[in-house]
Amino acid sequence: MHNKDQICHEDYQKTADWLLSHTQHRPKVAIICGSGLGMLADALECQDSFKYSDIPGFPQSTVKGHAGRLVFGELKGKSCVCMQGRFHMYEGHSLSKVTFPVRVFKLLGVDTLVVTNAAGSLADSYNCGDIMIIRDHINFPGLAGLNPLNGPNDDMFGPRFPPMSGVYDKSLRKMALDICKSMGVSQYVQEGVYCMVGGPNFESIAEARLLHRLGVDAVGKSLKV
Numbered sequence: 001m002h003n004k005d006q007i008c009h010e011d012y013q014k015t016a017d018w019l020l021s022h023t024q025h026r027p028k029v030a031i032i033c034g035s036g037l038g039m040l041a042d043a044l045e046c047q048d049s050f051k052y053s054d055i056p057g058f059p060q061s062t063v064k065g066h067a068g069r070l071v072f073g074e075l076k077g078k079s080c081v082c083m084q085g086r087f088h089m090y091e092g093h094s095l096s097k098v099t100f101p102v103r104v105f106k107l108l109g110v111d112t113l114v115v116t117n118a119a120g121s122l123a124d125s126y127n128c129g130d131i132m133i134i135r136d137h138i139n140f141p142g143l144a145g146l147n148p149l150n151g152p153n154d155d156m157f158g159p160r161f162p163p164m165s166g167v168y169d170k171s172l173r174k175m176a177l178d179i180c181k182s183m184g185v186s187q188y189v190q191e192g193v194y195c196m197v198g199g200p201n202f203e204s205i206a207e208a209r210l211l212h213r214l215g216v217d218a219v220g221k222s223l224k225v
């Protein structure tokens, strides 16, 4: 590692190699469990689970209710890896630390990432407890220049100027909506625009009004992409 904010390819690789040597699972799907969804990881079968503090190079979770465990296992027969607890900017992590696991997942062979988090709704038609599938986002810290991709670009992870249109895969979103329909829970499921803010404070009333006028449907302090 060069300095506290700069992480080089070897650092991600070292963590990925450690994980690959400690589990037989080779997941193609990673799920980041936000607040309230940690129990999904408990449902995995044939589990191999690692405390973040035991994984070389991994940041530590400081949020109450986030177990701080990486769980490999099978969900409906499909190999996947779940983060039981994520990292947030407001905990004092640099953005490259916040996104560290995502690059490690890429090196593990993951090609599908499911990100979840608790959020506050702003859309008039939403009800408390609804689930929103993210169609698009507004990354406020990113617009202000706080971006994990700042610094030298590692072309092995993607281009210098990645496009942000279509980052939330249309076919996966459709699949999620179709499954909700078949389960008869469509009335609780929305699709909308998520806005990331820095926190840790909640939004003032004026800020919430501003976000609503900008077309934001749900706001949270969890980074997406």
Ligand SMILES: O=P(O)(O)O[C@H]1O[C@H](CO)[C@@H](O)[C@H]1O
Pocket (backbone or CB within 6 Å): 033, 034, 035, 036, 063, 086, 088, 116, 117, 118, 119, 199, 219, 220, 221, 222
């Ligand atoms: O679900 P997680 O990632 O814990 O985060 C959500 O919960 C936090 C507190 O409300 C906010 O950061 C929000 O984004």
